[in-house]
Amino acid sequence: GQNIDQPTEMTATEGAIVQINCTYQTSGFNGLFWYQQHAGEAPTFLSYNVLDGLEEKGRFSSFLSRSKGYSYLLLKELQMKDSASYLCAVKGSNYQLIWGAGTKLIIKP
Amino acid sequence: GAVVSQHPSRVICKSGTSVKIECRSLDFQATTMFWYRQFPKQSLMLMATSNEGSKATYEQGVEKDKFLINHASLTLSTLTVTSAHPEDSSFYICSAQGTGDWGELFFGEGSRLTVL
Numbered sequence: 001g002q003n004i005d006q007p008t009e010m011t012a013t014e015g016a017i018v019q020i021n022c023t024y025q026t027s028g029f030n031g032l033f034w035y036q037q038h039a040g041e042a043p044t045f046l047s048y049n050v051l052d053g054l055e056e057k058g059r060f061s062s063f064l065s066r067s068k069g070y071s072y073l074l075l076k077e078l079q080m081k082d083s084a085s086y087l088c089a090v091k092g093s094n095y096q097l098i099w100g101a102g103t104k105l106i107i108k109p
Numbered sequence: 110g111a112v113v114s115q116h117p118s119r120v121i122c123k124s125g126t127s128v129k130i131e132c133r134s135l136d137f138q139a140t141t142m143f144w145y146r147q148f149p150k151q152s153l154m155l156m157a158t159s160n161e162g163s164k165a166t167y168e169q170g171v172e173k174d175k176f177l178i179n180h181a182s183l184t185l186s187t188l189t190v191t192s193a194h195p196e197d198s199s200f201y202i203c204s205a206q207g208t209g210d211w212g213e214l215f216f217g218e219g220s221r222l223t224v225l
Contacts, residue, residue, distance in 0.1 A: 031211070031212075033211075033213060033214075040200075040219075040221070041218070041219065042115075042202050042204075042216035042217060042218055042219040043153070043202075043214075043216050044216070045213045045214065045215070048211040048213060050211075087152065087153070091212075096155070097155070097214070099152045099153045099154075099155075100152060101151065101152040102152050104150075
């Protein structure tokens with residue numbers, strides 16, 4: 001079967017750094033996305049990785065290792081507004097997105 | 110980035126009535142749109158893929174006679190929940206694939222349906 005695993009919930013402190021991991025087992029791989037979803041709102045696109053390595057975009061970075069079926073989203077200089085769910089999604093062999101259940105990130109002052 | 114607008118954002122209806130949700134791509138043409146449902150504290154569940162000018166492709170377990178999808182133009186797809194029941198209460202989200210190199214999805218604001 002196909003599945004994507006990410007922690008259910010994480011807590012971090014304002015100003016700190018947090019890493020949200022995502023492991024996947026899919027039939028085929030055509031890219032991995034990270035989305036941010038605030039409570040009661042629709043997801044918004046954060047990053048895309050299709051090759052191994054680190055993609056940096058401001059305070060957010062995303063890493064991919066295709067051989068390990070592993071990605072992480074790194075958030076630096078955490079702000080209270082970063083409190084949200086972070087969804088990992090993989091584009092499989094048929095180019096459809098397979099979604100993880102999301103990681104709820106709680107930022108404390 | 111591309112803009113997708115969804116309406117209404119919230120709707121409350123009585124059991125047995127039908128509800129229509131609209132999804133529009135405002136600044137690009139979307140030949141394909143996706144409809145998701147999300148229950149509290151759960152991930153997005155793809156319901157169907159909406160294709161302009163043709164029938165929608167439904168995921169396994171989704172009743173196509175209950176969730177009617179119409180994609181009449183390149184900028185509009187509609188989802189109609191027919192004879193809604195309380196168990197249909199959920200957050201419904203549409204999305205369209207952008208025209209960028211990555212093919213990322215742009216989501217509408219979502220529609221929270223409450224069936225009494």
